[in-house]
Amino acid sequence: MTEVAACRRRAARRSRHGLLPTLLLAAAALAASDEAGELLMRMNMAVEGLNYEGTLLHMAGGEPMLMRIVHRVDGDEVSERITALDGPGREILRNNDEVTCILPDERSVLVEPRDIGDRSQSPLQGSLPRSDSLDPALYRLRVEGRSSAAGKAARILTIEPRDLYRYGYRLWLDEATGMPLKAQLRGQDGGVVEQIMFTEIEIRDRIPPEAVKASLDTSGYRFERAxxxxxxxxxxxxxxxxxxxxxxxxxxxxxxxxxxxxxxxxxxxxxxxxxxxxxxxxxxxxxxxxxxxxxxxxxxxxxxxxxxxxxxxxxxxxxxxxxxxxxxxxxxxxxx
Known part of the structure; x- marks a missing residue:
C-alpha cells in the first residue's frame, strides 16, 4: 500500500507539473487575444473620434495615389475632407448626413446620403477592419510586436483569416493614440493586396471648420444628387x-x-x-x-x-x- 500511495503521489506531482505550463500558455494566449481586441477597438475609436490631418499614400494594383486628409470632430459632428494630390485632383467631403464627391475633370459634383455602415465612403476607413463583431471562428488576432511608422512608435497587429473566403490585415497602430499609421490588406499567400499609410500625420486638439470645406471652386459644375x-x-x-x-x-x-x-x-x-x-x-x-x-x-x-x-x-x-x-x-x- 505504501508503494502504491507513493506512486500515486509521484504521478500527481508529474500531473501538476505538466498541467501548470499548459495553463500558463492558455492564459498567455487569452491575454494576447484580449490585448489584440483592445488594440483593434482603440484603432476604430481613434480614426473616427480624433482631430487629425496628414498625407496618405494608397497603393493597390501597383498604382500609387497620394491624398491629403483633414478629419474634424466637434461634439457629435464629424466631418472630413480628402483631396487627391495627383491626377485630376478629385475631392471628397464627408459629414454626418452627406458625402460629396467633386470631380473637376468632369466638372460635376455628386452628392449622396451618408451611410454610417458604408466605410467605403471614406478611403481611409474603407481600408481598415472593423472591430464591432469580429468572429474568432473566422479570424485569428495576434499582436506581433513593436515597430515604427510615419515617424511614430507603433504596435503591429495581424488579423489572419481561417479560410479562403476573406483577406487578412497587418496594422501598424500609434502607441500613443491607437491611430492607424499603416495598414495592409493581405491575400491567402501573405502577399500585399492593398496598402495605405501616412507619410506624415498630426493629431490636433482642434481643427477649424473651414479646414474641411471644399477647396475647389465648383462654379458652373453640374450637380447630381442620388x-x-x-x-x-x-x-x-x-x-x-x-x-x-x-x-x-x-x-x-x-x-x-x-x-x-x-x-x-x-x-x-x-x-x-x-x-x-x-x-x-x-x-x-x-x-x-x-x-x-x-x-x-x-x-x-x-x-x-x-x-x-x-x-x-x-x-x-x-x-x-x-x-x-x-x-x-x-x-x-x-x-x-
Missing amino acids: IESSPPEQDNATPGWRADRLPPGFRRIAARARLAPGAKLPTEQFVYSDGLATVSVFVDMGPPANGEREGLSRMGATNAYTAIVGDYLVTAVGEVPPRTVEMMATGMRRAE
Whole structure:
C-alpha cells in the first residue's frame, strides 16, 4: 500500500507539473487575444473620434495615389475632407448626413446620403477592419510586436483569416493614440493586396471648420444628387431578393434602393458582412449596359463578379477574394 500511495503521489506531482505550463500558455494566449481586441477597438475609436490631418499614400494594383486628409470632430459632428494630390485632383467631403464627391475633370459634383455602415465612403476607413463583431471562428488576432511608422512608435497587429473566403490585415497602430499609421490588406499567400499609410500625420486638439470645406471652386459644375428611394432595412426585414448561397459567417446587415442620377429605375443594394469584411450586392433590372458582361473584374483590391439572373443584372463587390463575390452574385434569387 505504501508503494502504491507513493506512486500515486509521484504521478500527481508529474500531473501538476505538466498541467501548470499548459495553463500558463492558455492564459498567455487569452491575454494576447484580449490585448489584440483592445488594440483593434482603440484603432476604430481613434480614426473616427480624433482631430487629425496628414498625407496618405494608397497603393493597390501597383498604382500609387497620394491624398491629403483633414478629419474634424466637434461634439457629435464629424466631418472630413480628402483631396487627391495627383491626377485630376478629385475631392471628397464627408459629414454626418452627406458625402460629396467633386470631380473637376468632369466638372460635376455628386452628392449622396451618408451611410454610417458604408466605410467605403471614406478611403481611409474603407481600408481598415472593423472591430464591432469580429468572429474568432473566422479570424485569428495576434499582436506581433513593436515597430515604427510615419515617424511614430507603433504596435503591429495581424488579423489572419481561417479560410479562403476573406483577406487578412497587418496594422501598424500609434502607441500613443491607437491611430492607424499603416495598414495592409493581405491575400491567402501573405502577399500585399492593398496598402495605405501616412507619410506624415498630426493629431490636433482642434481643427477649424473651414479646414474641411471644399477647396475647389465648383462654379458652373453640374450637380447630381442620388435619391434614397427606400429607407435602409435592418437584417430582420424581408427584401425582394434572398441569398441561396453565402460564404461561412456572412449575413445580411442592410438593404436599400437608390435612384442614381439619370436612372429610370432604382438599384437595389444588399449589404453582407462577416463582422469584418463587407460585400455589397447590387441588383439592376434590364440587360447589361455599357458593355457590361458576366464574370469577374478587379479594380485595385476590390473584386466584383457580375451574373445575369433572369431579367436582372446582379453584381457583388467587395475587398474579398474572387471566390467570395462569385458565390454571392450567382447565389442571389428572387424571393417568392
